[in-house]
Every structure is written in structure tokens, then in C-alpha cells.
Amino acid sequence: MAEDDFREMLELLLNNTHEGLVICDAAGKILYFNRSYAEMYNMKQGSDFGKNIREFFPRARIPVIARTGVAEYGVIHKWKGKDLVVNRIPIKEGSKVKRVIAQVLFRDIKELKSMNEKVANLKIKVESMGAELRKFLQAKYSINDIIGDSYQAKQLKKQAAKYASSSLPILILGESGTGKELFAQAIHRMSPRSEKSFLAINCAAIPKELMESELFGYESGTFTGATQKGKIGKFEMVEGGTFFLDEIGDMPLEMQAKLLRVLEEKQITRLGGSKTIPVEFSLIASTNRNIEDMVERGTFRSDLFYRINVFVLKIPPLRDRREDVLLIARNIVASSLPGHGTEKVVFSREAESLLIQYGWPGNMRELRNVVNFAMHNLLPHESVIEPKHLPPSLFARVEDHYSKPVLLPLKRGVENREKEIIRETLRSTYGNKVAAAKLLGVSRSVLYDKLKKI
Ligand SMILES: Nc1ncnc2c1ncn2[C@@H]1O[C@H](COP(=O)(O)OP(=O)(O)OP(=O)(O)O)[C@@H](O)[C@H]1O
Ligand SMILES: [Mg+2]
Structure with a gap:
């Protein structure tokens, strides 16, 4: 030039x-x-x-x-x-x-002041939005919400408190409705991270193709169309809190590998990005599936399993701790909406014995539904829950209990028993086949096939 x-x-x-x-x-x-x-x-x-x-x-x-x-x-x-x-x-x-x-x-200097004010305002906005978000991402339940006086319940609560102080992954196992999420929230509330977020994601509820962007986020321009703007992923959002991966047994194998890498490297890269971003969280995973069995069959990665199988909380089904049934049932009555004189509502002796003898395939969730059902059936002047207020599914199961074993060829006996189990389960789910298939641990199509033969 x-x-x-x-x-x-x-x-x-x-x-x-x-x-x-x-x-x-x-x-x-x-x-x-x-x-x-x-x-x-x-x-x-x-x-x-x-x-x-x-x-x-x-x-x-x-x-x-x-x-x-x-x-x-x-x-x-x-x-x-x-x-x-x-x-x-x-x-x-x-x-x-x-x-x-x-x-x-x-x-x-007014120019500087107004610029400063703008920055300060933005800061306040970001901070208050963060506080709002954290409030939204708080765990609702604490250990006091977990009712139970049985030996198992007490042991579980003790174990949960011990695990909470660590930042290692925790695995919660138990049938559907046993209170896995309740425990996850309670653990978070007892942990040193309690002031931070509790973020839950249900692997069974998120379509496979969306899971990665949900977890990792993406940079702007990664996808075309409505999602032009970038999005922060859940791993980043949790910011030192607890990440609850519900139904981890339903996580696709490919995502399992990615999750393992995040747990090991404690950093992520957003989709479409190249920058690595450090992430910090404690993982609580849960499943109602037999995860060891899945590892053996190759549907769950063994390396991820060994990584999360350190602190394991095994929640027994309600039928294995029947001592808790009445306590929980009474608690549900007491905590249900006032206005019905619910403080005074009690169970009759017969109703209590039905509740204790029933098998509770849907566990706490089913118990909650049954008690709510009974409360609805109470007439305004009634304050004693009697067998007539309880759903019929409870009797069927109890009658089974007393029925004498009938001698049959094994194959027919097994078939008959299978039909009974399916019917009982359907009763407990009020006819909901998807829920019944889940409880039975079979796919929906298998259940439909079997129903055709009933
Ligand atoms: N110990 C308990 N005391 C009182 N209520 C309980 C207890 N455990 C669970 N519940 C209640 O039972 C219901 C189911 O609990 P939760 O959702 O935690 O079960 P879950 O094991 O996660 O079930 P799923 O496998 O179906 O997701 C909730 O309404 C919860 O409040
Ligand atoms: Mg759950």
C-alpha cells in the first residue's frame, strides 16, 4: 500500500x-x-x-x-x-x-453509567431467573414424607441418609410404585447439594432421537426449522445439583455409552459444537427392570452398570413389608384434602385386614389410589372406611389367598395361574393394559396375545 x-x-x-x-x-x-x-x-x-x-x-x-x-x-x-x-x-x-x-x-460518564446499569439489570434478570429456575427444579419430597415403620423402611431411610453425603452415583431399584422417585428426592434434600437443582428425566418417556439433545443441548444453527436457536442441555442445567435418571433401563445402548463418558470425563460438548464444557452433578439412577439380567443379555452396558452399581438402594415391594400398609393408608387419609372431616376418618377392622392381606402389585401408588377411591365412596355422614368402600380388585386377590390348591396337570395349572395373574393385574390397573403390561414385565403385544386366549 x-x-x-x-x-x-x-x-x-x-x-x-x-x-x-x-x-x-x-x-x-x-x-x-x-x-x-x-x-x-x-x-x-x-x-x-x-x-x-x-x-x-x-x-x-x-x-x-x-x-x-x-x-x-x-x-x-x-x-x-x-x-x-x-x-x-x-x-x-x-x-x-x-x-x-x-x-x-x-x-x-452518564454513558458509562447507563451501560453499567444495563449490565447490572441484565445480571439481576439472569440471577432472578436462575433462582426461579432452581425453585422450579427443587425436590418436593423429603425423607419425612417417606412413611414406614417396618424394619426394611427404617433400614432404607438410614441407607439413603448415608448415601446422600456422597457424590458417587446411586442406583435405586424396586418395582413400579415402590417410591423410587420419592427416595431420589429425599436423598437430594439430605445431600450437601440440597440448595442446588434436582433435575429429573425419564428415559422411558423421551423419544430416543430427542434424548441426546435433551441431555447435551445444541448450538444455534445445529438443526433447521423451529430450533434455530441453541439450547442448553440438562447436564449443564443441573449445575452441581442432582441429576435423576429415571427408568435408566430404558436408555438406548448408544446413549448409555455417552452417559458413561460424561460420568468419567465430567465434561460435555453440545451437539453441533466443538467447545468442551465442564459439568458437575451427582447421579441418581433408577429402574424397575432387572438390570443385572439386562447386563447378562447385553441390553444394558456392563461398564455403565459397574459405574452406577456402587450405592444401591433396593426398595422392597409393599407385600414384603405389610406392617407399613396401615400406617401409610392412615397417613394418606390424614393428608388428603380437608373439608370432608377427613381428620376423623378411620378404617374398620375388616377393611384393615383386607388392606393387609392384599398383594399390592402396584405398591404404594396402588395403595394411594385405593385409599383415595375409598374416600370418594364415603358419603358425607360416613367416617369409617368399610370393605364396601374399597375397590373390588382387593377382594379378588384376597379370595385367591384362601382358595385351596386344585390338582391339575402342570401345564394347565400354569396357564390357569397365568390367566389369574393377568386378570388381577388388570383389575389393579383399572383395566389399563399399558400399565398392566409394565407391571407384568411383558411387552404390550405379548399381553394382547395372551388376552386373546383368556
Ligand atoms: N413410603 C411412602 N410413603 C408414602 N407414600 C409413598 C411412599 N412411597 C411412595 N409413595 C407414593 O407412591 C407413589 C409412587 O411413588 P414413586 O413415583 O416414587 O414410585 P416409583 O418407584 O418411582 O414408581 P415407577 O417405577 O412407576 O416410576 C407416589 O404418589 C408417592 O408419593
Ligand atoms: Mg418413578
Whole structure:
């Protein structure tokens, strides 16, 4: 580039910056100032060059900077009622100051103040949104919400409290409705992370193709269409809290490998991104599937299993701790909506014995439904829950209990028993086949096939 072109370019640049710029020699003689500077102080480019800065500003600091050689940054220069923000920088040759450059960064400190205010406002917004989000992502239940006086219940609560103090993964196993999520929340509330988020994700409920972007997030422009904007993933969102992976047995194998990598490396990369982002969380996983069996069959990765199978909380089904049934049932009555005089509602002896003898394939969830069902059936003047208020499914099961074994060829006996089990399960799910298939541990199509033969 020719020297003239370069000069012109430089002039252009200097004259089109927002900052006011002036350069003086060590004696304070003005060598140059740009257009912004001229406008600010009402001076003339060209004709005012060569004059001494003190002619314009009798108390100018530039000669002082030239003498001391010490720069000043961000100082306020009062000028005609305005507060300007200025830098004054000595340019040295060896130890001698040759020139001094002054930059006027803000024409008025108000500019700086308003910018500051904007930033401060944004900060407040972000922080309060974070607090809102954390409130939203809080665990609802604590260990006190877990009712149970049986030996197993007490042991479980003790174990949960012990696990909570660690940041290692926790695996909660148990049939459907045994209270796995309740325990996960209670563990979070007892942990040192209790002030942070509790974030739950149900692997069975998220379509396979969406799971990765849900967990890892994506950069803007990764997908076309409605999702142009980027999105933060759950791993990032949890920010040092607890990540509850519900139904981990339903996580696709490929995602399992990715999860394992996150657990090991404690960092992620958003989809479509290249930057690694550190993540911090404690994992609680749960499943009602037989996960060891899945490992053997190759449907669950053994390396991930060994990683999460450290602290295991095995919640027994309700039928294995019948002592808790009445306690929980009474608790549900007491905590249900007031207004029905519910404080005084009790169970009759017969109703209690039915509840204790029943098998509870749907566990706590089923117990909750049964009690609510009974409360609904109470007439306004009634305050004793009797067998007539309970759903018929309870009797069928109990009758089974007393029925004498009939001698049959094994195959027929097994078939008959299978039919009974299917019928009972359907009764307990109020005819919901999807739920029944889940309880029976078979696929929906297998259940439909079997139903055809009943
Ligand atoms: N010990 C308990 N005391 C009182 N209520 C309980 C207890 N355990 C569970 N519940 C209640 O039972 C219901 C089911 O609990 P939760 O959702 O935690 O079960 P889950 O094991 O996660 O079931 P699923 O495998 O179907 O997801 C909830 O309404 C919960 O409040
Ligand atoms: Mg659950």
C-alpha cells in the first residue's frame, strides 16, 4: 500500500472512532487530534495543531504525565458540567517520555453509567431467573414424607441418609410404585447439594432421537426449522445439583455409552459444537427392570452398570413389608384434602385386614389410589372406611389367598395361574393394559396375545 493511501486510511479510522484522541509531545505541544476530540472541545483540526495543550486547558495533565512517565487510566475529567472518562498514556523512548496520548473514552460518564446499569439489570434478570429456575427444579419430597415403620423402611431411610453425603452415583431399584422417585428426592434434600437443582428425566418417556439433545443441548444453527436457536442441555442445567435418571433401563445402548463418558470425563460438548464444557452433578439412577439380567443379555452396558452399581438402594415391594400398609393408608387419609372431616376418618377392622392381606402389585401408588377411591365412596355422614368402600380388585386377590390348591396337570395349572395373574393385574390397573403390561414385565403385544386366549 502506498504511503499516501495508508495515511488516508489511518485518518479515516481515527476520524471515525467514537473515542476522542489527542497526541502531544513531551512539552505539551499538540501534534494531532481526531474529529471526535475536536467536536468534544470545540477545537479545529489543522489550525489548532502545533499549539500548546495548556492554551486550551490551563491545568492539563498531559505535561504532568510527560514528566512523571506514569499513565492514568479511567480518570474523570470535568468539562463544562460533564464528567468525561479519560486515559493518559506516556509513550517512551528508552526511559524518556517522547509523546503523550490522551483518549476520551466516554463523552460523559452518564454513558458509562447507563451501560453499567444495563449490565447490572441484565445480571439481576439472569440471577432472578436462575433462582426461579432452581425453585422450579427443587425436590418436593423429603425423607419425612417417606412413611414406614417396618424394619426394611427404617433400614432404607438410614441407607439413603448415608448415601446422600456422597457424590458417587446411586442406583435405586424396586418395582413400579415402590417410591423410587420419592427416595431420589429425599436423598437430594439430605445431600450437601440440597440448595442446588434436582433435575429429573425419564428415559422411558423421551423419544430416543430427542434424548441426546435433551441431555447435551445444541448450538444455534445445529438443526433447521423451529430450533434455530441453541439450547442448553440438562447436564449443564443441573449445575452441581442432582441429576435423576429415571427408568435408566430404558436408555438406548448408544446413549448409555455417552452417559458413561460424561460420568468419567465430567465434561460435555453440545451437539453441533466443538467447545468442551465442564459439568458437575451427582447421579441418581433408577429402574424397575432387572438390570443385572439386562447386563447378562447385553441390553444394558456392563461398564455403565459397574459405574452406577456402587450405592444401591433396593426398595422392597409393599407385600414384603405389610406392617407399613396401615400406617401409610392412615397417613394418606390424614393428608388428603380437608373439608370432608377427613381428620376423623378411620378404617374398620375388616377393611384393615383386607388392606393387609392384599398383594399390592402396584405398591404404594396402588395403595394411594385405593385409599383415595375409598374416600370418594364415603358419603358425607360416613367416617369409617368399610370393605364396601374399597375397590373390588382387593377382594379378588384376597379370595385367591384362601382358595385351596386344585390338582391339575402342570401345564394347565400354569396357564390357569397365568390367566389369574393377568386378570388381577388388570383389575389393579383399572383395566389399563399399558400399565398392566409394565407391571407384568411383558411387552404390550405379548399381553394382547395372551388376552386373546383368556
Ligand atoms: N413410603 C411412602 N410413603 C408414602 N407414600 C409413598 C411412599 N412411597 C411412595 N409413595 C407414593 O407412591 C407413589 C409412587 O411413588 P414413586 O413415583 O416414587 O414410585 P416409583 O418407584 O418411582 O414408581 P415407577 O417405577 O412407576 O416410576 C407416589 O404418589 C408417592 O408419593
Ligand atoms: Mg418413578
